[in-house]
Amino acid sequence: MHPEFEKYLKENTGLTEGAIHHISSKAFYKTLRRNELLLQAGDVCRQKVFIAKGLLRTYSIDANGNEHILQFTPEHSWTLDVESYDEEIPAETNIGATEPTEVLLWTKDDFNRLLSEVPELTKLSQQVISRNIYYSKQRILTTLSGTPEEKYDDFIQRFPNLLSRLPLRMIASYLGISIKTLTRIRHNQLQR
Amino acid sequence: MHPEFEKYLKENTGLTEGAIHHISSKAFYKTLRRNELLLQAGDVCRQKVFIAKGLLRTYSIDANGNEHILQFTPEHSWTLDVESYDEEIPAETNIGATEPTEVLLWTKDDFNRLLSEVPELTKLSQQVISRNIYYSKQRILTTLSGTPEEKYDDFIQRFPNLLSRLPLRMIASYLGISIKTLTRIRHNQLQR
Numbered sequence: 001m002h003p004e005f006e007k008y009l010k011e012n013t014g015l016t017e018g019a020i021h022h023i024s025s026k027a028f029y030k031t032l033r034r035n036e037l038l039l040q041a042g043d044v045c046r047q048k049v050f051i052a053k054g055l056l057r058t059y060s061i062d063a064n065g066n067e068h069i070l071q072f073t074p075e076h077s078w079t080l081d082v083e084s085y086d087e088e089i090p091a092e093t094n095i096g097a098t099e100p101t102e103v104l105l106w107t108k109d110d111f112n113r114l115l116s117e118v119p120e121l122t123k124l125s126q127q128v129i130s131r132n133i134y135y136s137k138q139r140i141l142t143t144l145s146g147t148p149e150e151k152y153d154d155f156i157q158r159f160p161n162l163l164s165r166l167p168l169r170m171i172a173s174y175l176g177i178s179i180k181t182l183t184r185i186r187h188n189q190l191q192r
Numbered sequence: 193m194h195p196e197f198e199k200y201l202k203e204n205t206g207l208t209e210g211a212i213h214h215i216s217s218k219a220f221y222k223t224l225r226r227n228e229l230l231l232q233a234g235d236v237c238r239q240k241v242f243i244a245k246g247l248l249r250t251y252s253i254d255a256n257g258n259e260h261i262l263q264f265t266p267e268h269s270w271t272l273d274v275e276s277y278d279e280e281i282p283a284e285t286n287i288g289a290t291e292p293t294e295v296l297l298w299t300k301d302d303f304n305r306l307l308s309e310v311p312e313l314t315k316l317s318q319q320v321i322s323r324n325i326y327y328s329k330q331r332i333l334t335t336l337s338g339t340p341e342e343k344y345d346d347f348i349q350r351f352p353n354l355l356s357r358l359p360l361r362m363i364a365s366y367l368g369i370s371i372k373t374l375t376r377i378r379h380n381q382l383q384r
Contacts, residue, residue, distance in 0.1 A: 060333055068337045070329060083326045093329075129321070134275045136328035137262060137285075141252055143335045144368040145260045176336040 002027060004052040005104055008076050013120050023114055023121060027104035032056075032097035039095040045084035047105040051075050054101025055165055058093050059173070069174040072098075072162055078128050099165060143176060151175045152185050194219060196244040197296055200268050205312050215306055215313060219296035224248075224289035231287040237276035239297040243267050246293025247357055250285050251365070261366040264290075264354055270320050291357060335368060343367045344377050 002024050009020045027050070032038060038056065039045050049056075051073055058071040058079060070093060073079040084091035085108065106114070115122050142154050155175060156163060163171075172182040194216050201212045219242070224230060230248065231237050241248075243265055250263040250271060262285060265271040276283035277300065298306070307314050334346050347367060348355060355363075364374040 060337070062337045066337070068333055070332055070336075082322070083329070086322055092333075129325070130274070130278055133321070133325060133328070136325070136332065137275070139332055140262055140328065140335065141260055141284075143332065144262075144365075145252070145254045145258070173336075 001025060002029065002052065002104055004075070004102075005050055008050075009124075013124050015118070015120050019118050019120070023118065024104075026110045026114060027106055030103050030105060032101045032103065034097055034099050037094055037096045038103065039081060039084075039091055039093070041092055041094050042090045044088055045081040045091045045095075046088075046108055047080070048085075048108070048111045049079045049095070050104045051077055051079065052102045052104055054103075055098045055162070056095055056101060056103075057098050057170065058095050060093050067173050068176070069170060072159065072166070072174065074159075074162065098170065148175070148177045148181050149185055151177065152182065193217060194221065194244065194296055196267070196294075197242055200242075201316075205316050207310070207312050211310050211312070215310065216296075218302045218306060219298055222295050222297060224293040224295065226289055226291050229286055229288045230295065231273060231276075231283055231285070233284055233286050234282045236280055237273040237283045237287075238280075238300055239272070240277075240300070240303045241271045241287070242296045243269055243271065244294040244296055246295075247290045247354070248287055248293060248295075249290050249362065250287050252285050259362075259365050260368070261362060264351065264358070264366065266351075266354065290362065340367070340369045340373050341377055343369065344374065 001021070005027065006020050006024055009015055009023065015023075029052075030038075032054070038049065041060065053075050055075070056073045056079055057069050058073070058081070059067050059069045061067055071079070079095060081091035081093050081095065083089065115125065142151055146154060152171075152175060155171065168182055169179055172179045175182070193213070197219065198212050198216055201207055201215065207215075221244075222230075224246070230241065233252065245267050247267070248265045248271055249261050250265070250273070251259050251261045253259055263271070271287060273283040273285050273287065275281065307317065334343055338346060344363075344367060347363065360374055360378075361371055364371045367374070
């Protein structure tokens with residue numbers, strides 16, 4: 001029913017066809033246009049999100065109107081505002097599409113029921129959470145320690161597929177550097 | 193047996209006296225001198241750590257010998273190198289005491305057994321993990337978006353009890369700013 005998602009589950013779990021169909025059958029399918037929001041800061045995040053195709057970004061907007069990008073989530077990964085979802089409080093971040101995107105959504109009730117019915121889904125969820133924790137730690141260390149050049153190199157190594165899909169201003173915002181600095185770095189690299 | 197820890201469990205869970213004693217009885221007690229390491233980068237983190245008294249910091253050292261502080265963990269909180277503990281791989285970070293510290297340690301085997309025996313401990317662990325995720329998110333956003341002044345104000349608000357317990361160089365390292373900048377900020381604030 002949702003072939004991209006079912007392929008992902010087959011590759012990442014030992015779930016039976018039956019269980020895969022069961023999980024898949026509870027999902028809602030949604031398409032997003034470029035720049036369309038899936039979650040707006042201030043709203044409660046009520047759904048687990050799997051990206052079947054496309055690219056989302058999680059970001060906040062500061063008092064001066066500047067966008068700060070916390071995370072990019074490409075196809076075959078999960079996203080949500082975890083604090084808002086867990087505690088049912090207004091989200092602090094926005095989640096929006098940076099290109100045309102297809103997502104699958106599960107309501108919290110449905111997903112919790114699936115977790116209790118399918119132990120292997122719990123295991124997968126815990127892996128996704130763990131990877132997120134590892135990633136956040138790396139992100140903090142890179143943000144603290146790197147020069148702008150190192151931050152950019154780290155980004156290229158970590159997300160080689162994203163570079164051509166993102167406008168420069170988003171990469172700069174993710175790295176916490178100015179567009180001017182990013183342009184200078186890229187210019188210098190081309191000349192090497 | 194470990195009164196600080198038992199008080200913490202009483203305040204943060206609905207566990208019975210019996211269960212509290214059972215969890216407590218599996219812990220090893222250890223004291224650390226100031227600057228003593230609990231975990232050294234390169235070693236595998238094999239224990240869950242509860243800080244009964246004192247203050248630990250998690251940090252990495254970059255190629256230039258500079259220390260970057262990921263986290264401070266004061267009394268009545270938990271710490272570990274989560275990726276090293278989960279995957280049993282060498283830790284990327286050091287965990288050291290910034291003042292004389294008393295910790296309780298559980299081996300992974302013992303702690304996993306306790307988790308399967310005491311469902312409420314699993315609940316508490318999940319809360320600790322969730323709070324860590326929320327905290328990491330906030331930390332990334334503050335690191336990306338704040339001016340040095342905002343970062344320092346955020347630190348004071350979030351950790352009012354730590355300010356007098358830490359040398360300036362550690363606060364600067366945590367905030368990702370130079371000691372010179374931190375000194376200037378503090379000087380300006382005193383003159384306000």
